[in-house]
Amino acid sequence: MxxxxxxxSLLIWLPILGGFWVLAxxxxxxxxxxxxxxALLVSIVTFVLSLPLFFAFDSSTAAMQFSEKxxxxxxxxxxxxxxxxxxxxxxxxxxxxxxILVILAGWEVIQYKxxxxxxxxxxxxxxxxxxxxxxxxxxxxxLWEAMLVPMFIIIGVWGGQRRVYATIKFFLYTxxxxxxxxxxxxxxxxxxxxxxxxxxxxxxxxxxxxVWIFFAFLVAFAVKVPMWPVHTWLPDxxxxxxxxxxxxxxxxxxxxxxxxxxxxxxxxxxDASHALEGMMITLSLIAVVYIGFVALAQQDMKxxxxxxxxxxxxxxxxxxxxxxxxxxxxxxxSAAMAVEGGMVQMVSHGFISGALFLCVxxxxxxxxxxxxxxxxxxxxxxxxxxxxxxxxxxxNSGLPGTSGFVGEFLVILSSFKANFWIAFxxxxxxxxxxxxxLWMVKRVIFGKIANDHVKELTDIGARETLxxxxxxxxxxxxGIYPAPLLDVMHTTVQHLLEHISHTKVL
Amino acid sequence: MTLAVxxxxxxxxxxxxxxxACLVLVIDVYLPETMRNxxxxxxxxxxxxxxLFIVAMYPTKPVLAMNNMFxxxxxxxxxxxxxxxxxxxxxxxxxxxxxxRNLLKGEFFVLGLLATLGMLVMVSAHTFxxxxxxxxxxxxxxxxxVALNRDSAQSSEAAMKYFVLxxxxxxxxxxxxxxxxxxxxxxxxxxxxxxxxxxxxxxTALVFGVVFIVVGLxxxxxxxxxxxxxxxxxxxxxxxxxxxxxSAPKLAAFAMLMRLLVDGMQHLHxxxxxxxxxxxxxxxxxxxxxxxxxxxIKRMLAYSTISHVGFLMxxxxxxxxxxxxxxxxxxxxxxxxSLGGFGVILLLSRAxxxxxxxDDFKGLNARNSWFAFIMLILMLSMAGMPPLLGFWAKWAxxxxxxxxxxMWIAITAVMFSVIGAYYYLxxxxxxxxxxxxxxxxxxxxxxxxxxxSVNGLAILFLGLVPQGLLTVCLTSLG
Numbered sequence: 001m002x003x004x005x006x007x008x009s010l011l012i013w014l015p016i017l018g019g020f021w022v023l024a025x026x027x028x029x030x031x032x033x034x035x036x037x038x039a040l041l042v043s044i045v046t047f048v049l050s051l052p053l054f055f056a057f058d059s060s061t062a063a064m065q066f067s068e069k070x071x072x073x074x075x076x077x078x079x080x081x082x083x084x085x086x087x088x089x090x091x092x093x094x095x096x097x098x099x100i101l102v103i104l105a106g107w108e109v110i111q112y113k114x115x116x117x118x119x120x121x122x123x124x125x126x127x128x129x130x131x132x133x134x135x136x137x138x139x140x141x142x143l144w145e146a147m148l149v150p151m152f153i154i155i156g157v158w159g160g161q162r163r164v165y166a167t168i169k170f171f172l173y174t175x176x177x178x179x180x181x182x183x184x185x186x187x188x189x190x191x192x193x194x195x196x197x198x199x200x201x202x203x204x205x206x207x208x209x210x211v212w213i214f215f216a217f218l219v220a221f222a223v224k225v226p227m228w229p230v231h232t233w234l235p236d237x238x239x240x241x242x243x244x245x246x247x248x249x250x251x252x253x254x255x256x257x258x259x260x261x262x263x264x265x266x267x268x269x270x271d272a273s274h275a276l277e278g279m280m281i282t283l284s285l286i287a288v289v290y291i292g293f294v295a296l297a298q299q300d301m302k303x304x305x306x307x308x309x310x311x312x313x314x315x316x317x318x319x320x321x322x323x324x325x326x327x328x329x330x331x332x333x334s335a336a337m338a339v340e341g342g343m344v345q346m347v348s349h350g351f352i353s354g355a356l357f358l359c360v361x362x363x364x365x366x367x368x369x370x371x372x373x374x375x376x377x378x379x380x381x382x383x384x385x386x387x388x389x390x391x392x393x394x395x396n397s398g399l400p401g402t403s404g405f406v407g408e409f410l411v412i413l414s415s416f417k418a419n420f421w422i423a424f425x426x427x428x429x430x431x432x433x434x435x436x437x438l439w440m441v442k443r444v445i446f447g448k449i450a451n452d453h454v455k456e457l458t459d460i461g462a463r464e465t466l467x468x469x470x471x472x473x474x475x476x477x478x479g480i481y482p483a484p485l486l487d488v489m490h491t492t493v494q495h496l497l498e499h500i501s502h503t504k505v506l
Numbered sequence: 507m508t509l510a511v512x513x514x515x516x517x518x519x520x521x522x523x524x525x526x527a528c529l530v531l532v533i534d535v536y537l538p539e540t541m542r543n544x545x546x547x548x549x550x551x552x553x554x555x556x557x558l559f560i561v562a563m564y565p566t567k568p569v570l571a572m573n574n575m576f577x578x579x580x581x582x583x584x585x586x587x588x589x590x591x592x593x594x595x596x597x598x599x600x601x602x603x604x605x606x607r608n609l610l611k612g613e614f615f616v617l618g619l620l621a622t623l624g625m626l627v628m629v630s631a632h633t634f635x636x637x638x639x640x641x642x643x644x645x646x647x648x649x650x651x652v653a654l655n656r657d658s659a660q661s662s663e664a665a666m667k668y669f670v671l672x673x674x675x676x677x678x679x680x681x682x683x684x685x686x687x688x689x690x691x692x693x694x695x696x697x698x699x700x701x702x703x704x705x706x707x708x709x710t711a712l713v714f715g716v717v718f719i720v721v722g723l724x725x726x727x728x729x730x731x732x733x734x735x736x737x738x739x740x741x742x743x744x745x746x747x748x749x750x751x752x753s754a755p756k757l758a759a760f761a762m763l764m765r766l767l768v769d770g771m772q773h774l775h776x777x778x779x780x781x782x783x784x785x786x787x788x789x790x791x792x793x794x795x796x797x798x799x800x801x802x803i804k805r806m807l808a809y810s811t812i813s814h815v816g817f818l819m820x821x822x823x824x825x826x827x828x829x830x831x832x833x834x835x836x837x838x839x840x841x842x843x844s845l846g847g848f849g850v851i852l853l854l855s856r857a858x859x860x861x862x863x864x865d866d867f868k869g870l871n872a873r874n875s876w877f878a879f880i881m882l883i884l885m886l887s888m889a890g891m892p893p894l895l896g897f898w899a900k901w902a903x904x905x906x907x908x909x910x911x912x913m914w915i916a917i918t919a920v921m922f923s924v925i926g927a928y929y930y931l932x933x934x935x936x937x938x939x940x941x942x943x944x945x946x947x948x949x950x951x952x953x954x955x956x957x958x959s960v961n962g963l964a965i966l967f968l969g970l971v972p973q974g975l976l977t978v979c980l981t982s983l984g
Contacts, residue, residue, distance in 0.1 A: 027875070073973045075980065076905070116875070138901075142892035149886060152931070156939040157871075164939055168931055175927055179920035182901075186908045186916070 007066050008082040010049055011092065012130040015099070018042030019122035026115025036107060039118035043100045046125065050096040053089050059488045062086070062495030064135060064198070072139070078195050081136040086492030087262050087343065088132040090485060091255055094350050095132070097474075098251045099125040101467050102244040105358055108463075109243070109365050110158060117158060121244060124150040128252050132259065137185045137195040141178070144256070148174055151245065151253070158242040166233075166240035173233040177223035181264075184216035188268070201267040201499065204506045207275075214272035217265045224257030227317060228287045231310045238306035239370070243361030246302060250309050250357060251350035258316045258346055262339075262496065266320065270500035273321065280321035285425045287314030292432035296439070301360045301370045304440055305353060308396060311429060312349045316342040318426060319411040322418045323497060330417035332497055338418075339493045340486055341410025347485060348403035348478060355392045355471040359385070362464055363444070366457050372443050376450030381457040386445045388460075388468040393441040395475050397434035403478035516571035516578045519559035519586065520626050526552035527619040534612025542610055546601055549615040550594060553622070557590040570632060574694050577632040580982035581764065581834070585629050585757050592754040592841050593622050598957045599849045600746030602950055606857040609655060609744065617654075618750060621647035625758035631765055633693040634683045641679070641726070644758060645672050648751055652743040664742025671725065671735040679722025685715030686771075695770040702773045713777045719766055720781045726759045727815045728808075730788040737800075740808035745855065745862065748804055749848035752811055753841040760837040763822065768830065775825045782823040787918060789816025794926040804862045806929060807847055810888060813926055814840045817919060821903045824910040827983050832902035835979040839887075839899040846884045846961040853877060853950050853958060867933055869942025877948065877955075878937045880962030887965045889930040890923050894969040902976065 021042070026035025058065060064083030072080040084092060102121055110117045127147040134140035148171055155167035189195055192203045205213070223230045234254075238246050266273050273280070288311055295307035319342025323335040362385060363378070364370055379386035395402035398409075408429065416423040449455050460468070478485060514521065530552065534545045560583055568579035597618065604610040624643030631637040649672065653665035687693060689708045690701035702712060721732065728736040740748050767778055793813025800806035818840065821833025854861035854870075861867075871878040887896030900923065907916040968975055 072971075073976065075973065075977055113871070113875075116871075142897070145892045145897075149891060152934075153938055156935060164935055167939075168928070168935065171931060172924065172928060176924045179924055180917075182904070183908065183913075183916055183920060186901075186905050187913070189905065190909045 006068050007049065007052060008084065008129075008133045009068055011046060011053075011096065012082075012126045012133065014049065014126070015042060015046050015122040015129070016126035018046075019119035019126070022115050022119040022122060026118070029111075029114065032111075032114035035115035035118055036103075039103050039122060040100070042122055043096070043103050043125070047096040047100055050093050050129075053084060054093050054488070057084075057086075057089055057488055059086065059491055062492045065089075067135075072136075076195075077189075077193065078138045079136045080139060081196065082130075082133040082139075083135045084133055086489035087259060089488060090343070090347055091252075091259060092129050092132045094255075094347055095125060095128050095252050098247060098350065098354055101354065101358070101470065102247050104463060104467050105247065105361060106242070106244045109361070113157065117154070117244075120150040120154050121248065124154075124248065128256070131256055135197050137188070137197050137200065140197065141182055141185060144181075145175070145178055147253075147256075151249070154245040155237060155241045159240040159245070161240070162236070163240040166236040169233050170237040173223055173230070177220040177230070180216040181220035184213045187213065197263065200264075203268070204504050205269065207271055207505050210269040210272035210504070211275070214265060214269040214276060217260065217269070221257040221260035221265065222283075224260065225254055225313050225317060226257070226310060227283050227314070228291060228310070231287070231291070234310060235303050235306040238309075238357075239300060239302045243357060243364070246357040246361075247354040250305070250353035254309060254313055255346045255350060258313065258320070258342070261317065261320050266500050267496060269504075271503050271505050273500065274324045277321050277324050281318060281325075281422060284314045284318035284321065285422065287311055288318065288429050289425055289432070292429055292436065295436040296432065298436075299372055301363070301372055301440060301444070302357070303370075304372075304436060305356045305360065308356075308433065308436065309349065309353050311433070312345065312353070315345050315408055315411050315426065315429070316349075318342070318415065318422075319345065319407075322415050322422065323500070325418035325422075326414055327497070327501065329419075332494075332501075334414045334417040335497055336490070336493045337410050338414035339496065340489060341407050341414060343407075343489050343493070344403070344410060344478075344482060344485060345407025348407050348475070351471055351475050351478070352392060352395045352402075352404050355388075355468065355475070356396060358464075358467060358471070359389045359392060362460055367453055372440060374450070375444040375454060376447045377445075377454055378457065379445045380449050381454060382459040384465060385460045388472060389445055390441055391472055392475070393437045395479070397437045398430055401476065401479045403475045403482065405479060406482045513571040516563065516569055517576060518563060519556045520623060520630075522559050523552060523556045523619060523623045523626065526555065527616055527623060530619065531612065531616045534616065537612070542612075545612045545615050546597065546610075549619055550597055552619060553590045553594045553597070556622075556626075557587055557594075560586050560590070574696070575633050575636045576630050578630060580984070582629045582761065584978060584982045585761050585834075586626050588838055588841065589622060589625050589629070589754045589757050592757070592845055593618060593750070595845055595849075595957055595961065596746065596749050596753060598954055599749060599845075599852045602954055603744070603746050603852045603855060606855075607655070607744070614651065614654060614746070617647045617651050621651070621750065622754070625754055628758045629761040631762075632695055634687065634695070634698075635693055637762055637765060638676075638680065638683070640758070641762065642676065644755060645676065648672075648747075648755070651747045651750065652739060654747060655744050658744075660742045661744060664739045667742075668735055668739045675722050675725030675732070678718050678725065682715045682718030682720075682722060685711060685718065689715065695765060698770045699772060702771060712771075712774060716767075716771060716774050716778050717781065719771075720778055720785070723759070723763050723766065724785055726762065727756070727819070728812055729785040729815050729819065730792045730812060733789065733792070733812045736812055737805045737808040740811075741802055741805045741862070745804065745848060745852055745860070749845065749852070752807065752844045752848060756811075756815070756837055756841055756844075760818070760834060763819075764830065764834075767822070768825075772825070779823050779825065782819050783915065786816040786819045786823070787915070789813060789819070790919060790922040791816075794922045794929075797926065797929045800929075801864050802862055803851060803864050803867070803933070804848075806864065807844070810926070810929070811840075811844065813922065814888075817900065817903060817923075820912075820915060820919060821906055824906050824912070826906065826910065828980065829906040829910065831976075831979045831983045832906045834983065835902050835976060836899040838975070838979070839895050842961065842965060843884055843888050843896055846880070846958065846965065847888070849954075849958045849961060850877060850881045850884065853948060853954065856946070856949055864933070864936060866944065867936040868940040868944070870937040872942050873945065874948050877958070880958060881937060882934055883962045883966050885930040885933045887969070889927040891927075892969070893966075895965045895972065895975075896969075898969060898972040898976065
């Protein structure tokens with residue numbers, strides 16, 4: 001039934017055109033309610049349209065599905081080529097899901113240039129879905145870069161005190177990373193005479209070339225993930241971004257970097273990935289352990305969650321790059337578990353970090369402070385909110401039964417097959433994560449009412465309850481029964497591991 | 507020396523333009539002040555007519571005319587069409603500004619038309635002399651235009667500086683040409699190419715000549731280290747004149763470069779390649795770094811121009827057809843962006859207010875979100891953000907560099923692009939993130955608003971479907 005519809009194109013262009021529609025109807029601030037309504041409508045329709053991807057997805061094949069291919073710039077072999085596999089499909093659904101919540105989250109708080117705010121998120125949604133769906137390297141690059149612009153504006157216009165510094169840093173950091181990827185892609189074109197990403201997967205490359213290309217991709221993706229030591233833009237961007245911006249940054253944008261490793265680095269340069277696995281594992285562990293300690297020291301709630309994000313993303317890259325070591329010491333099934341663990345961690349982190357940023361947003365809207373020290377005893381005045389905050393705090397520290405547990409558990413379990421000490425260091429996150437998250441929850445939520453401002457707080461309304469309930473249900477659902485998520489990516493993971501086990505050096 | 511009727515047919519666009527320019531000059535003298543708009547309309551009609559002649563004479567293969575002084579080929583015809591179009595748009599943008607300052611005189615349009623004629627002659631030149639003729643016609647018109655506002659000390663200073671340095675550059679170019687002529691004994695570019703190919707004894711002398719020609723070209727393009735006139739002239743000239751200098755003449759300069767270095771001296775390619783690399787890298791470095799320090803937007807765009815010139819010359823150094831096509835594509839895209847950028851400055855300015863400070867862009871989004879959006883597109887395109895046209899220009903050149911093995915130059919180029927992105931972002935920051943200081947409504951003629959919108963949207967839509975323009979550039983180079 002859906003086979004005839006250009007579903008992926010719809011998912012890309014509907015939000016983008018919808019964004020321009022929002023701009024058109026909401027040109028002055030008096031028409032803001034219309035702009036909000038249209039934006040919500042567009043985001044819900046997009047989400048509904050993304051559901052067939054999940055339900056009609058054939059999890060028995062690793063081939064690209066829902067494919068579309070049109071000539072774009074045929075002179076240079078550039079095609080408008082789309083398709084999804086088990087890696088990109090869940091992330092597309094995640095994107096369209098989170099966008100609805102972000103639009104709802106900005107419903108009352110955003111009062112300045114409402115239409116532009118809503119439109120920026122919708123346009124960004126279309127671009128991000130496009131990045132996940134793109135199978136042509138130039139199409140991928142175009143969308144990857146274009147995505148920066150709405151985020152740049154969101155942080156810069158609706159952000160906090162130091163928003164200009166944060167947003168320019170965010171932009172230049174990511175831009176610098178990406179241009180090296182462009183060089184790598186152009187080089188691959190000069191070798192293969194094609195911009196087809198799947199053709200790059202098959203392209204044989206000598207080792208030294210692979211290493212150069214690997215580093216070019218690494219710069220682009222490591223900045224986006226972000227990996228230590230190129231993570232410094234993230235705390236700034238998160239802290240200064242409006243709540244919606246933080247949610248999209250944490251839930252989707254960081255995933256793009258990790259997705260890049262799966263789509264580009266590992267399959268295009270498998271031998272270089274193998275040779276440099278030690279470096280990648282070390283960087284991932286530094287992110288997990290060191291950044292975990294950094295998070296412990298934060299006074300600003302958003303900064304704390306930002307560092308927590310970096311630490312959790314370290315798990316994702318750890319899962320991806322331990323595969324070689326696991327395969328060498330154990331069986332491919334464990335290696336598959338590591339990659340799947342990383343993928344589950346990506347999706348789960350999308351929900352949990354998004355929820356945490358929304359929780360901070362709830363507090364910030366009322367008190368206009370993100371400092372932990374300004375709070376205390378919030379549970380007394382906001383009991384319903386406290387329930388959600390504690391729940392998401394638990395999920396962030398990896399409590400069994402929440403989705404946060406599944407990914408971390410899979411990665412730690414499989415990394416034992418690689419090396420005890422890697423697993424040991426990775427497992428410290430269970431303690432560290434619990435420490436920084438629960439300590440923050442304790443200081444903010446529990447205890448005596450700290451001051452008069454906290455005393456005057458009002459509990460969350462229906463809109464906020466709705467958003468947080470949806471997220472809580474999702475986190476629980478994937479925590480208790482992650483099988484649907486694992487099923488859709490299983491074949492794709494197998495295929496990737498099979499692919500990267502063969503050398504491309506001739 | 508005989509001339510056939512067919513010779514005149516080939517030169518028809520230029521003849522028409524010259525006749526009309528003279529006509530406009532005469533008519534304008536007898537026009538009362540209230541009917542000054544007629545001059546404007548006649549000039550625009552002239553440009554449309556010239557463009558129609560170019561389309562009508564569009565060559566399928568290169569045709570030589572006027573005793574091989576003049577060549578009509580597809581590259582030339584395409585560049586000429588864009589020159590006419592850009593000048594046409596520039597006149598639309600300029601009218602309101604000039605009227606507000608009591609500068610809406612016939613001189614502006616007549617000199618503009620003569621400069622256009624000079625550009626067309628440069629584009630179609632096939633001998634050293636024709637190139638020089640066109641170049642001087644363009645330059646002299648421009649010197650006078652810069653001093654259009656004769657009561658402004660700044661304009662006069664800029665004009666003087668432009669004139670002295672421009673004359674020096676012309677001198678360099680002539681010196682180089684005379685050396686090449688001395689060795690080869692030829693003025694005709696095709697004959698020069700053959701003579702250079704056959705010559706094995708005077709290589710040093712030829713390279714010596716090429717050095718001076720490259721210096722002359724560098725001056726005209728505004729490439730570092732021959733860029734010193736660019737910021738001062740851009741800042742000092744009345745904004746409409748800056749718009750004229752920064753846009754269409756780059757197309758003519760590109761044609762001149764192609765005629766001289768590629769058509770005439772392709773066999774010395776190994777020698778001029780290194781010089782172009784130095785000019786390019788220096789231009790990108792100085793242009794992008796110094797632009798960051800500017801507080802005047804015209805000056806900032808001047809340094810931005812310098813960096814773009816550096817980037818586009820990279821396409822030439824690969825010495826392949828596709829490389830030239832990439833450079834040509836870059837030049838055309840650059841002129842469209844520059845046109846729009848100065849157009850927005852003209853839009854913001856009004857009687858007694860120049861809008862040439864960066865701070866004048868503060869809060870433009872709150873004042874007029876549509877034109878803030880247009881400027882956003884233009885700035886991002888200049889920074890090379892996809893999917894805008896400016897990205898494809900950079901992409902085309904980088905792609906050619908990497909195909910030809912100039913990996914390190916490509917990496918240098920993208921590094922400077924990232925640095926350059928900063929000052930374009932700063933404009934966006936001023937427009938979107940800051941509160942407006944100036945709350946006067948924008949007052950511009952409707953035709954200007956429409957033209958500027960079309961200009962900005964063209965950058966966006968041609969960026970979404972760049973196939974057409976890329977293909978045209980490729981095929982026009984054969």
